[in-house]
Amino acid sequence: MNEKALMVGIFGARGTGKNVYAVQLLKRLKPSRLVIWDHKHDPSMSNFGNTFTDLKEAILAMKAERFHVRYMPDHSREVQKQFDYFCRAAFAAGNLTLMIDELPEVTKANRAPAAWRQCVNVGRLYRGPDGKERTLTIMGLGQRPSECDKSFMNNLDILHTGRIASVNDAKTLADLLALDYRKVMALPDLHWLERRQGQAEPSSGVLSFGGNATMPVQKTEDLQNNLQNNLQKEAPKRGRKKVS
Numbered sequence: 001m002n003e004k005a006l007m008v009g010i011f012g013a014r015g016t017g018k019n020v021y022a023v024q025l026l027k028r029l030k031p032s033r034l035v036i037w038d039h040k041h042d043p044s045m046s047n048f049g050n051t052f053t054d055l056k057e058a059i060l061a062m063k064a065e066r067f068h069v070r071y072m073p074d075h076s077r078e079v080q081k082q083f084d085y086f087c088r089a090a091f092a093a094g095n096l097t098l099m100i101d102e103l104p105e106v107t108k109a110n111r112a113p114a115a116w117r118q119c120v121n122v123g124r125l126y127r128g129p130d131g132k133e134r135t136l137t138i139m140g141l142g143q144r145p146s147e148c149d150k151s152f153m154n155n156l157d158i159l160h161t162g163r164i165a166s167v168n169d170a171k172t173l174a175d176l177l178a179l180d181y182r183k184v185m186a187l188p189d190l191h192w193l194e195r196r197q198g199q200a201e202p203s204s205g206v207l208s209f210g211g212n213a214t215m216p217v218q219k220t221e222d223l224q225n226n227l228q229n230n231l232q233k234e235a236p237k238r239g240r241k242k243v244s
Contacts, residue, residue: 005123005124005125005135005136005137005138006137006138006157006158007120007124007137007138007140007152007155007156007157007158008025008137008138008139008140008156008157008158008159008160009140009145009148009152009153009156009158009159009160009161010022010139010140010141010142010160010161011141011142011143011145011159011160011161011162011164011169011173012143012161012162012163012164012192013143013162013163013164013165014143015189016162016163016187016189016190016192017162017189017190017192017207018141018160018161018162019042019044019045019101019141020044020207020209021160021162021192021207022099022101022139022141023044023045023048025139026048026097026099029097031096031097031137032066033066033067033068033093033095033096033097034048034049034067034068034069034096034097034099035058035062035067035069035070035071035086035089035090035093035096035097035098035099036048036049036068036069036070036071036099036101037071037073037083037086037098037099037100037101037106038051038070038071038072038073038101039073039079039100039101039102039105039106040101040102041072042101045070045101046070048068048070049067049068049069049070050067050068050069050070051070051071051072052069052070052071052072053071053072053074055071055073055074055082055085055086058071058086058089059085059086059089062089062090062092062093062096063093071086073086079105079106080106080113083106083113083115083116084113084114084115084116085115086115087113087115087116087118087119088115090119090136091115091118091119091122091123091136092128094126094128094134094135094136095134095135095136096136096137097136097137097138097139098119098123098136098137098138098139099138099139099140099141100116100138100139100140100141101141102141102142102143103140103141103142103148103152104142104143104144104145104147104148105142107147107148107149107152108147108149109146109147109148109149109150110149110150111149112149112150112151112152116149117149117151119136119138120138120149120151120152120155121151121155123135123136123138124136138152140152143169144166144169145161145164145169145172145173146166146168146169146171146172153172153176156176156197157196157197158194158195158196158197159173159176159177159194159195159196159202160192160193160194161173161177161184161187161192161193161194162187162189162190162191162192162207163184163185163186163187163188163189163191164184164185164187165185167181167185170182170184170185176195177193177195177202178195178200178201178202179193179201179202190206190207191204191205191206191207192204192205192206192207
């Protein structure tokens with residue numbers, strides 16, 4: 001990702017391993033400049049650099065040559081305003097990996113906050129006030145993709161998902177993955193689907209703990225059998241055709 005700024009969407013219901021996958025991916029990529037919006041104060045993110053609960057201190061830390069900044073927003077204050085300042089600071093610093101956990105909590109399908117929208121729409125390659133080129137690699141995580149802003153969802157280079165519980169959310173992802181939405185809902189625990197820009201069909205795999213995220217991997221017969229079995233279990237018993 002240091003060679004090309006990418007946009008990565010990581011989704012899944014609670015317990016499907018999206019944060020584990022994100023952590024493995026960060027360990028694999030080893031960005032020298034990293035900022036994390038840790039919305040739910042996730043302990044699994046505690047090993048990624050310095051943790052800040054003061055936004056001003058977090059922004060000051062982004063002025064260093066190398067930094068790993070994890071900011072835990074203050075939920076007793078206006079979170080949206082904190083998110084706006086956080087995104088502005090990340091954009092100003094540039095040449096970094098920006099990870100937003102629980103993205104639907106700070107964006108909506110029909111409303112992308114201005115500073116976040118700038119990161120998404122312009123961050124792939126832009127010039128700062130000093131005239132130097134900057135880039136942003138962006139990772140967004142969430143349980144409800146249908147509630148994420150369209151600017152982010154429609155510009156993904158990599159879409160990774162575990163099982164999704166809601167029909168509306170599954171349909172949102174199925175459209176981008178180019179498959180039946182019921183396959184997204186029928187994924188067993190820790191199984192995932194992933195589609196990269198330019199891929200005709202998604203790849204798939206099973207999350208393993210203690211390893212590095214691998215991308216992409218090829219489909220496996222075992223995974224396809226599991227998906228088919230789950231779909232057959234969920235199919236109505238009133239003579240409706242089962243999904244192939």
